[in-house]
Amino acid sequence: MQLREVRPSDLDAFFAHQQEPEANLMAAYQARNPADRAVFDHHWNSILNDPTVLVRTIEHEGDVVGSILVFDGETPEINFWTSTKYWGKGITTSAVDAFLAEYTKRPLTAHVVQDNLGSIKVLERRGFKTIGTEQIFSNARAEVVTENVMQLD
Template sequence: MDIRLRGLVDDDLDRLFTWEQDPAAVALAAFTRSDPSDRAAFDEHYARIRSDPSCTVLAVEHAGTFVATVGSFTMDGEREVTYWVDPDRWGRGIASAALTAFLEVERERPLVARVAAHNVGSATVLRRAGFVEVGRETSYAPGVGADVEEQVFRLAG
């Protein structure tokens, strides 16, 4: 797949904000902001992570078009990966290709990934990239306003 990773730029934020408001995407991701339509919270979040040297956030281009983000951050002493794909482009292998490319950039291991247990697509992406499920937890998910079972994956190595 013809994908390229690059730095996230200001011009990407309007599209990303739109994607992160998609009701189906929020329901699948679950662990999002409690109000996906709150632009100030969105802008604050991205300003914070883009200025934090311990966070990596990259744009993903497919055939020259911005289609996703992929990144990593440290939480509770563990390095975690995250990604978000334009909902109009789900099911085309973009998340798998982006994560595979990102794993060449993010060399720290082990890596952790968390996904709502009902998000079968994201769990499949992680397994294809070599992540193994190591547990399940139930946590409050602000995006859906309820407790959600979460699968925890790890990539050793």
Template sequence: MGEAKDEKALPGISLRQFEQSDVDHFMAWAGNDQVTQFCRWDTFTCREEALKYLKEVVIPHPWFRAICLENRPIGSIYVSPGTEKDRCRGEIGYALSSMYWGRGIATSAVTTAVASIFRDLPNLKRIEGLVFAENKGSQRVLEKAGFTKEGLLRNYFTVKGKTRDIVIYSFLPSELSC
């Protein structure tokens, strides 16, 4: 019989804001097609484009963090708040270097992020996870982090030239454990 993992407290895993000096670590996963296949953004193929993205998008973003192992970025996690009409909700997204998949790191990062997000972005009343239907690993991450599966959005996004079905998940502040 296997032991249950404490997904909330993996040793050495932390979240922090990105810095421009993280560009080479960022490229390690953001330049990997295996990782970015489920991302809405394209794989970064040159360091200069990645640095520009960090400077212009990531660093000024209201909630975009590096997932770190021993303070070294191995992935990213963000919540994008809605616009004025839907500012009560935010969408979570994350990417993790493929060499760290299956270790509970993404689940730990999502669990840690959710607790911070509702404090840092007090207008949010829900966090949504929109996952490609074929991305079973990411669905497991959200389920293990306590998100509720709400349903399937058919032909919801066209990403990288392909229209995809999306599974939608949500998390509400009332679902935070003490």
């Protein structure tokens, strides 16, 4: 596993990852129309051109398997997305470790749906603790879900 800067060609893989129903359910995230490439491109253009965002591609054995980023605002927040093909292989864990070594500003927060046990486990093993909860509407689930607000000090 390696982290590297995002290349324009990575966006095709990120778009394909966004089409994975199981990943959308676990993230509780989904664009209103996840197949709308123009909306996806606009979203990623905003991320890549925002000086307050540090974003990396997660690569494994030459394949783009996901992305990891932090929105470096008043309270920095980490987000990551890994293709379902690579779940359970330790790749996300390695990516989070490498990213946390690169991005050292603390405290750092994360929002994770309560039933996303894989992501919660990754974050807890890195020292994140649940400091609260929030209710959000999930387009992917078409319902309100509860997210753990987690923090690394």
